[in-house]
Amino acid sequence: MSIIVQKYGGSSVASTEKIKSIAENIAKRKKENSKIVVVVSAMGKTTDQYIDLAKDISDNPDKRELDVLMSTGEMISASLLSMSLNAIGCDSISYSAYQLDIKTSGLHGKSLIDDINTERIQKSLDEGKVVIVTGFQGINTDGDITTLGRGGSDTSAVALAVKLNGKCEIYTDVDGIYSTDPRKYEMAKKLDEIEYEEMLELASLGAQVMHCRSVELAQKYGVEIYVGRSCSNETGTYIRGGNKMKLEDKVITGLATSDNDSSITIKDFESKYISSLFEDIATKGISVDMISQTAPLDGKVGVSFTVLKEDLDECRKIVGDYSDEKNIIVDNNITKFSLVGLGMKNTSGVASKVFKIFNKNSIDVKLITTSEIRITCAINSQDKMIAINKIAKEFNL
Amino acid sequence: MSIIVQKYGGSSVASTEKIKSIAENIAKRKKENSKIVVVVSAMGKTTDQYIDLAKDISDNPDKRELDVLMSTGEMISASLLSMSLNAIGCDSISYSAYQLDIKTSGLHGKSLIDDINTERIQKSLDEGKVVIVTGFQGINTDGDITTLGRGGSDTSAVALAVKLNGKCEIYTDVDGIYSTDPRKYEMAKKLDEIEYEEMLELASLGAQVMHCRSVELAQKYGVEIYVGRSCSNETGTYIRGGNKMKLEDKVITGLATSDNDSSITIKDFESKYISSLFEDIATKGISVDMISQTAPLDGKVGVSFTVLKEDLDECRKIVGDYSDEKNIIVDNNITKFSLVGLGMKNTSGVASKVFKIFNKNSIDVKLITTSEIRITCAINSQDKMIAINKIAKEFNL
Numbered sequence: 001m002s003i004i005v006q007k008y009g010g011s012s013v014a015s016t017e018k019i020k021s022i023a024e025n026i027a028k029r030k031k032e033n034s035k036i037v038v039v040v041s042a043m044g045k046t047t048d049q050y051i052d053l054a055k056d057i058s059d060n061p062d063k064r065e066l067d068v069l070m071s072t073g074e075m076i077s078a079s080l081l082s083m084s085l086n087a088i089g090c091d092s093i094s095y096s097a098y099q100l101d102i103k104t105s106g107l108h109g110k111s112l113i114d115d116i117n118t119e120r121i122q123k124s125l126d127e128g129k130v131v132i133v134t135g136f137q138g139i140n141t142d143g144d145i146t147t148l149g150r151g152g153s154d155t156s157a158v159a160l161a162v163k164l165n166g167k168c169e170i171y172t173d174v175d176g177i178y179s180t181d182p183r184k185y186e187m188a189k190k191l192d193e194i195e196y197e198e199m200l201e202l203a204s205l206g207a208q209v210m211h212c213r214s215v216e217l218a219q220k221y222g223v224e225i226y227v228g229r230s231c232s233n234e235t236g237t238y239i240r241g242g243n244k245m246k247l248e249d250k251v252i253t254g255l256a257t258s259d260n261d262s263s264i265t266i267k268d269f270e271s272k273y274i275s276s277l278f279e280d281i282a283t284k285g286i287s288v289d290m291i292s293q294t295a296p297l298d299g300k301v302g303v304s305f306t307v308l309k310e311d312l313d314e315c316r317k318i319v320g321d322y323s324d325e326k327n328i329i330v331d332n333n334i335t336k337f338s339l340v341g342l343g344m345k346n347t348s349g350v351a352s353k354v355f356k357i358f359n360k361n362s363i364d365v366k367l368i369t370t371s372e373i374r375i376t377c378a379i380n381s382q383d384k385m386i387a388i389n390k391i392a393k394e395f396n397l
Numbered sequence: 398m399s400i401i402v403q404k405y406g407g408s409s410v411a412s413t414e415k416i417k418s419i420a421e422n423i424a425k426r427k428k429e430n431s432k433i434v435v436v437v438s439a440m441g442k443t444t445d446q447y448i449d450l451a452k453d454i455s456d457n458p459d460k461r462e463l464d465v466l467m468s469t470g471e472m473i474s475a476s477l478l479s480m481s482l483n484a485i486g487c488d489s490i491s492y493s494a495y496q497l498d499i500k501t502s503g504l505h506g507k508s509l510i511d512d513i514n515t516e517r518i519q520k521s522l523d524e525g526k527v528v529i530v531t532g533f534q535g536i537n538t539d540g541d542i543t544t545l546g547r548g549g550s551d552t553s554a555v556a557l558a559v560k561l562n563g564k565c566e567i568y569t570d571v572d573g574i575y576s577t578d579p580r581k582y583e584m585a586k587k588l589d590e591i592e593y594e595e596m597l598e599l600a601s602l603g604a605q606v607m608h609c610r611s612v613e614l615a616q617k618y619g620v621e622i623y624v625g626r627s628c629s630n631e632t633g634t635y636i637r638g639g640n641k642m643k644l645e646d647k648v649i650t651g652l653a654t655s656d657n658d659s660s661i662t663i664k665d666f667e668s669k670y671i672s673s674l675f676e677d678i679a680t681k682g683i684s685v686d687m688i689s690q691t692a693p694l695d696g697k698v699g700v701s702f703t704v705l706k707e708d709l710d711e712c713r714k715i716v717g718d719y720s721d722e723k724n725i726i727v728d729n730n731i732t733k734f735s736l737v738g739l740g741m742k743n744t745s746g747v748a749s750k751v752f753k754i755f756n757k758n759s760i761d762v763k764l765i766t767t768s769e770i771r772i773t774c775a776i777n778s779q780d781k782m783i784a785i786n787k788i789a790k791e792f793n794l
Contacts, residue, residue, distance in 0.1 A: 016453035050473075056413035057477055058484035065483070068476035068491055072469035076447075079465035080454055086462070087455035094465055098495045099540055143496055 003125070003166030004029070007039040007135065007157035011173040012230040013077045014044030016084075022171075023084035025231050026130055030090060035125040037164065039135040039157040040081055042073025063108035064144055067137075070109075071097065071145045074134035074153070082132045093124050094132040097139050102156070104138030104146045107285040111138055111146035113159045121164065133160065151203075151211020158214045162221040171230035172209055176237030177202070179397040180255035185388050188397065193238040194253065201340040201374040202254045215239065252341040252350070252395040257384055261289060261306040261336055263367060264319055265329040271301045273322055280318050286311040290336070290369045290378060304367055306336070306378060334366060335384045338376040339391065351375055357390050400522070400563030401426070404436040404532065404554035408570040409627040410474045411441030413481075419568075420481035422628050423527055427487060432522040434561065436532040436554040437478055439470025460505035461541055464534075467506075468494065468542045471531035471550070479529045490521050491529040494536050499553070501535030501543045504682040508535055508543035510556045518561065530557065548600075548608020555611045559618040568627035569606055573634035574599070576794040577652035582785050585794065590635040591650060598737040598771040599651045612636065649738040649747070649792040654781055658686060658703040658733055660764060661716055662726040668698045670719055677715050683708040687733070687766045687775060701764055703733070703775060731763060732781045735773040736788065748772055754787050 006026070013019050030036050050069050054061040078094040085092035099120060104111035124131050135153025140146045148155055154170060161168035174182075175190055177199065182188040194202075196219035203212040209227055218225050218239065228236025274293075281288055286307055294302040307315045309332070319328055344350050354375060358365055363386065367378040379387060391397075403423070410416050427433050447466050451458040475491040482489035496517060501508035521528045532550025537543045545552055551567060558565035571579075572587055574596065579585040591599075593616035600609040606624055615622050615636065625633025671690075678685055683704055691699040704712045706729070716725055741747050751772060755762055760783065764775040776784060788794075 016450060020454065053413060053473075053477060054480060057417065057480045060484075061480045062483040062489075065476040065480040065491055068472055068493070069480075072472045075465055075469045075472075076450075079462040080450060083451060083454045083458045083462040083466075086459040087457075094462055096465070096542075145493075 001033060001035050003035045003037065003161075003164045004169060005037045005039065005157050005161040005164065005166050006169045006171060007153055008041065008081075008230055009153065009170075009172045010041040010044050010047070012171055013040055013042075013081065016080065019077070019080050019084050021231050023081060023088060023090070026085060027088055027090040030130060035166075037121060037125070037131045037133060037160055037166070038081065039133050039153055039160065040074055040077040041135050041153040042070075043077045043080075046073040046076070067108045067145050067147045070147045071134070071137045074136050078132045078134045082130075085130055085132075090130060091128055092130040092132060094134070095120060095124075096134045097137040097145065100133065102138035104140050104148070106146075108144075109147055110149040110285045111140065113138055113148065113155060116159060116163050118160075118163050121160075148213075151213050154211050154214035155217060158217045158223055158225065161223045162217065167226070168218065168223050169226045169228070170210065170214075171228060173229065174209055175229050175232070175234055176227050177209060177239070177254075179253060180388065180392055181257070184257065184385065185255075185392045185397070187392070191237050191253070192235070193240055195342055196239060196241055197373060198253045198340055198342055199239045201338070201371065202256050210239070252339050252344070252397065254340045255388065255392055255395070255397050256338050256340070257388065258336045258338075259334075259381060259384075260308055260310075261334060261378075262309050262312045263290075263304055263306045263331045263334050263378060264312075264315065265302065265304040265331070266319060266323050267302050267327040267329070268300045269303050269323060269327070271296045271299055274301070274303065277319070277322050280321075281307075281315055284311075284314055284318070286315050290367045290376060292367050292369070306334070306367065331366070333381050334378045335381045335387075336376055337379050337384070337387055337391075338374055339395070340374045342373050344373050344375075353394065354391065357394060358387065361386055361390055363387055398430060398432050400432045400434065400558075400561045401566060402434045402436065402554050402558040402561065402563045403566045403568060404550055405438065405478075405627055406550065406567075406569045407438040407441050407444070409568055410437055410439075410478065413477065416474070416477050416481050418628050420478060420485060420487070423482060424485055424487040427527060432563075434518060434522070434528045434530060434557055434563070435478065436530050436550055436557065437471055437474040438532050438550040439467075440474045440477075443470040443473070464505045464542050464544045467544045468531070468534045471533050475529045475531045479527075482527055482529075487527060488525055489527040489529060491531070492517060492521075493531045494534040494542065497530065499535035501537050501545070503543075505541075506544055507546040507682045508537065510535055510545065510552060513556060513560050515557070515560050518557075545610075548610050551608050551611035552614060555614045555620055555622065558620045559614065564623070565615065565620050566623045566625070567607065567611075568625060570626065571606055572626050572629070572631055573624050574606060574636070574651075576650060577785065577789055578654070581654070581782065582652075582789050582794070584789070588634050588650070589632070590637055592739055593636060593638060594770060595650045595737050595739055596636045598735070598768065599653050607636070649736050649741070649794065651737045652785065652789055652792070652794050653735045653737070654785065655733045655735075656731075656778060656781075657705055657707075658731060658775075659706050659709045660687075660701055660703045660728045660731050660775060661709075661712065662699065662701040662728070663716060663720050664699050664724040664726070665697045666700050666720060666724070668693045668696055671698070671700065674716070674719050677718075678704075678712055681708075681711055681715070683712050687764045687773065689764050689766070703731070703764065728763070730778050731775045732778045733773055734776050734781070734784055734788075735771055736792070737771045739770050741770050741772075750791065751788065754791060755784065758783055758787055760784055 082094040101117040103114040135156040225239040291305040479491040498514040500511040532553040622636040
């Protein structure tokens, strides 16, 4: 009997009504002779409410305690979903991170899963129970609760699928993966399938349904992920390895934008301190995304990079230790604009096409980074909509 | 350095503002050279909100999952209080039931504490930290979260004081223990001290600040309890053993009423099934309080007893298995009215005085139970206020 690991996001469990309808669906699915493990996120806006509570207490709340607070969100939705299944006669049991010994390492709020003990899950599955697991959380070597940060519940689900040798299904409030965000470009097309690598590039841009961590993990262990709308009959999108895919002759698969970043520019920076600066930033668990640097002149360089807005204050302080205030420029008004496609590997000229369109529409490009299958530009946020429309049309997304 | 175990009830941690002012008080207290452990309840109405959520899912929610849901309430307040202390520079760490291995036995929602591993607490105290502990919860032998039921957080606090050999302070939204409820009788007097036994009788009546479980535990291990208003300079009430008390020559110490019970009466009941009936009721974890039985006639008796209103439906079902429906009478309209005092032991005539007052004011007595230091009558709820006024005046409470 195959094991299916389903994950339901916050919007799918936002109310007791929604939880009850998910329970109905799970019970139906179980009758199709499957063993089902369900990973849940916190209900709707719970996480935001907790952040508000913590901010009421302190501008910089203790991170260990913040993780304790956050972890309760998934415990609430897990217990309610399990209650709901039991109430309709479908045996179920919920487990939290402690009970499954979901081992993590790394900083509070940004931990990584090291291992999961699946013994209790296997036992409960063998007893015919649907197993509900709290997503987004684990336990570190001190025995303290940790949270996994962005995309944490997706990562929990994929990790469980890896350990249980099962399939992974991510249920959310969209129909699947789109070539670009349908809320921003209404002619956006839903993809039937997408390669891990392409998904990874799209996901790492922060604007898509799946977070890159979970896709990376799935790719590493070859776990197929299905992404679709919860309680819907429409087919979603499969994320798979290349050998299972009918690779279409399409240069660009997707377009993504993200407003979650700020850029920091440092002028006249002593180039010998560059590595030490980025080391200090990394120690705090802050991810630096786009980096660009000018050629050194008299041992000094100009350097620009982007960080998530939530990390800006902390990062800004570190930069302040390295440079005169007058040489530091922060820009909060940027949008990351990215094009992704395996086809780019073999087709030159994508970049030049993009720059031509930007130029024609007076869109300034502030930073550029590229990979083999991706181009990302930082542009002014107010240029976002026109950039999406012009580029999506040009590349038939 | 002495260890103080403080407990703050739901109303004391109902908002982030209140949590912050409690944190200020704890930090001040710590400077007086004490090691402080703080047990917290869930914030304000959280528990009620959780019950509403669960009732939305099912009329009879799975009890194991209900405990998971309930336990998150204390995790939230514990993490916020610890954040709050850390924010004002008073080192603090929160622990949940899992981390302290608070071992429990018994049914979900009504578990009893078997033991607590205080190693982590001691270590954190030695590091100079204020330790925050989630009240009301534990872990059973299956490794599942359990809750302790009514008065659970008080019991957690006393149990910790026992294990840590510390003093116990219960902070709440009243000034201390009163001879009778000051909301019902405005001339009620606050007691400076009260004997365990008297407190136990008052507490067991459900109408007082402390729950009897915690008082029993304190009495068993000789832990002194202080009860007072949180963040107040007024002195509250000490609950102590007799040898520490200046025993006043007062017949009645307290008066308590409770509207939380219903009575069930069974007519023409085969007396041989009585023990089996009460065994079945006990198996479900339902406490039967007042029991009165008529003398057998042809092997049949009349039997009346009271149970908590929340247990009535379940208890009613069990009774239905034993008796014809026509012989079962349920009365939801009763108030338990009790007088407590160590002085009763040596003074006869308290009962006759009470009955005389009831008789003069046309108050029907439906059930009576007595102990050496207590008289409890079930009366019609509408007679409650007149009974309180007449009796309190007569006994100078």
